[in-house]
Amino acid sequence: MQALGQRARQASRLMASAGRGKKDAALMAIATKLESSSAALRLANEKDLAAAKDNGLEAALVDRLVLSESGIAAMATGCRQVAALPDPIGEVGDMSYRPSGIQVGKMRVPLGVIGIIYESRPNVTIDAAILCLKSGNATILRGGSEAIYSNMAIAQCIAEGLAEVGLPTDAVQVVETTDRAAVGQLISMPDYVDVIIPRGGKGLIERITRDASVPVIKHLDGICHVYIDQDADPKKAFDIALNSKTHRYGVCNAMETLLVHQDIAKQILPRLCQAYVDVGVELRGCIRTQAIVPMLAAIDEDWDTEYLAAILAIKVVVDFDQAVQHIADHSSDHTESIVTESYTASRKFIQQVDSSSVIVNASTRFADGFEYGLGAEIGISTDKLHARGPVGLEGLTSQKYIVYGDGHIRK
Numbered sequence: 001m002q003a004l005g006q007r008a009r010q011a012s013r014l015m016a017s018a019g020r021g022k023k024d025a026a027l028m029a030i031a032t033k034l035e036s037s038s039a040a041l042r043l044a045n046e047k048d049l050a051a052a053k054d055n056g057l058e059a060a061l062v063d064r065l066v067l068s069e070s071g072i073a074a075m076a077t078g079c080r081q082v083a084a085l086p087d088p089i090g091e092v093g094d095m096s097y098r099p100s101g102i103q104v105g106k107m108r109v110p111l112g113v114i115g116i117i118y119e120s121r122p123n124v125t126i127d128a129a130i131l132c133l134k135s136g137n138a139t140i141l142r143g144g145s146e147a148i149y150s151n152m153a154i155a156q157c158i159a160e161g162l163a164e165v166g167l168p169t170d171a172v173q174v175v176e177t178t179d180r181a182a183v184g185q186l187i188s189m190p191d192y193v194d195v196i197i198p199r200g201g202k203g204l205i206e207r208i209t210r211d212a213s214v215p216v217i218k219h220l221d222g223i224c225h226v227y228i229d230q231d232a233d234p235k236k237a238f239d240i241a242l243n244s245k246t247h248r249y250g251v252c253n254a255m256e257t258l259l260v261h262q263d264i265a266k267q268i269l270p271r272l273c274q275a276y277v278d279v280g281v282e283l284r285g286c287i288r289t290q291a292i293v294p295m296l297a298a299i300d301e302d303w304d305t306e307y308l309a310a311i312l313a314i315k316v317v318v319d320f321d322q323a324v325q326h327i328a329d330h331s332s333d334h335t336e337s338i339v340t341e342s343y344t345a346s347r348k349f350i351q352q353v354d355s356s357s358v359i360v361n362a363s364t365r366f367a368d369g370f371e372y373g374l375g376a377e378i379g380i381s382t383d384k385l386h387a388r389g390p391v392g393l394e395g396l397t398s399q400k401y402i403v404y405g406d407g408h409i410r411k
Helices: 002-016 020-036 038-054 059-065 069-083 123-134 145-164 181-186 202-211 234-246 262-278 287-292 300-304 320-330 343-352
Strands: 092-097 103-110 113-118 138-142 172-174 195-199 224-228 255-261 282-285 311-317 335-339 357-360 379-381 389-391 397-404
Touching: 002 103, 002 113, 002 138, 002 172, 020 038, 020 069, 020 123, 020 145, 038 059, 038 069, 038 145, 059 145, 069 123, 113 123, 113 181, 123 138, 123 145, 123 172, 123 195, 138 181, 145 172, 195 202, 224 234, 224 320, 234 255, 234 262, 234 335, 255 262, 255 320, 262 282, 262 287, 262 311, 282 287, 287 311, 300 311, 300 320, 311 320, 320 343, 335 343, 343 357
Parallel strands: 113 138, 113 195, 138 172, 224 255, 224 335, 255 311, 282 311, 335 357
Antiparallel strands: 092 103, 103 397, 379 389
């Protein structure tokens, strides 16, 4: 791991000065390599699938491992899409002349070496690699042991694409060992690794956050709320609340708790709850909610649970302030949405709710890098320092001050 770190640090210096043309050419070459290596990739993937089945891996996890022909084509398309994105590196802004005569501004620069730790899906290998390359970083990728053959085959395509255009192949390195001790090493090498990004289950992210001596960009939970205000448009409220929960269940930006103002609850809840029941959502409500629509009683634990399943907690609140307080007490700082026609309420919600995404009159499912116009994302951050919310290319960069003078000395 130390050797990987040393090579990555050296490669990061070369990547930082690589021009956009060369980086984009590398991404296009990687896309071509993926397509031409489709048979080899699927053969490697079959080894992973056979081992997963022999080890009794759950069917849902085995399904995540599958690298189909269409999946490989999608990875190649992703390479070309990222190549088409604007390059943030070298961007200069906020230039101004100081009274001393010097000119001061900020330039966007890569973070350096990014360690990414993830589980299951082999496509994460290519997603992570191309975002790091485009943003001028080197990366060390540690995928799950269940996808080791697939990940190594993808890494070979990346290395060939980099070599073809003269960029360092060490800019993307996949950890070849399945030994879990490698993760402990990776997260404790601040001399070689500038930031760690974990992607996976809560257990993995908790461990990385607890043990890392390298800064971590992460989110633990997606306990997202929709608040239906007393001044909500009933149709908007119905559509947004239904979509936020049922569009997809197992994603971090799905709503887990619905808050409804008491003045509109009797009007909106019966029809909305029936819609949830019709698609198989289990409802758990507070006493006020149960008085309007019979359902299971919510317990304290429900307000702090990321279900990632067809389960929804519902609470009727007495006013706006109680809704905001509930979010402050139970949110994971991921995404919250208000449905209201009141300009005042929407402004107060945006000002008072401190999550990485705060939404007015739209589904929580829009909290996504692609939907925000970032083109692609490496994950979601609920941290307050550096990146927050969907982390795209700009989130994988930092800024440094640049100063222009012409013989100026300080007096």
